[in-house]
Amino acid sequence: MGRASTLSLDERGQIKEGYYEFPASSGRIGTRKSSGRPGKMNDGGKRGILRTTSSSMISINEIRRTCGIDASKITVWRTLDKCSNIVQSRMKKCPQLTQRHNDERLCWAKIFMRCNWEKARLLRVIFSDEKKFNLDGPDGCHSD
Incomplete structure (x- = not known):
């Protein structure tokens, strides 16, 4: 086997200088200042967004207005997306019925069950349950 050159x-x-300087510079390793354009959001603004969003269900534009942030919608959305505690969920289409609502609906149905209507008159009534019906065809709106 060959030997290394002296x-x-x-x-x-150079080796001794690097050896003696290593303990002094060990606190600065990996802390180089990042180059590039600084972000619009500071840490306080990010915390404000998370605080506002965690306790309410408001839109991105309302968050910007409430917190007084001069950043774009995408920037606010990115801030929320980085937080694992806040997740996006679709709102329910209508509030759930309470027991009182169910009782009132049952009472209303019983009233019409007791009614002695003629068959022809009863067939003209549309029990729609407050839904929209188009009897003459589609209206151009697509529903999910």
Whole structure:
């Protein structure tokens, strides 16, 4: 096996200098200042967005208005997206019926069950349950 060449005095000095300087610079390793354009959001603004969003269900534009943020919708959305505690969920289409609502609906149905209407008159009534019906065809709106 071959042997390594011996180091010159200059090279030995460089090694010693690096050895002695390592403990002093160890706190600065990996903390180089990032280059590039600074972001619009500071830490306080990000915390404000998360605080506002965690306790209410408001839109991105309302969050910007409430917090007084001069950043774009996408920036606010990115801030919310990075937080794992806040998740996007679709709102329910209508509030759930309470027991009182169910009782009132049952009472209303019983009233019409007791009614002695003629068959022809009863067939003209549309029990729609407050839904929209188009009897003459589609109206151009697509529903989910």
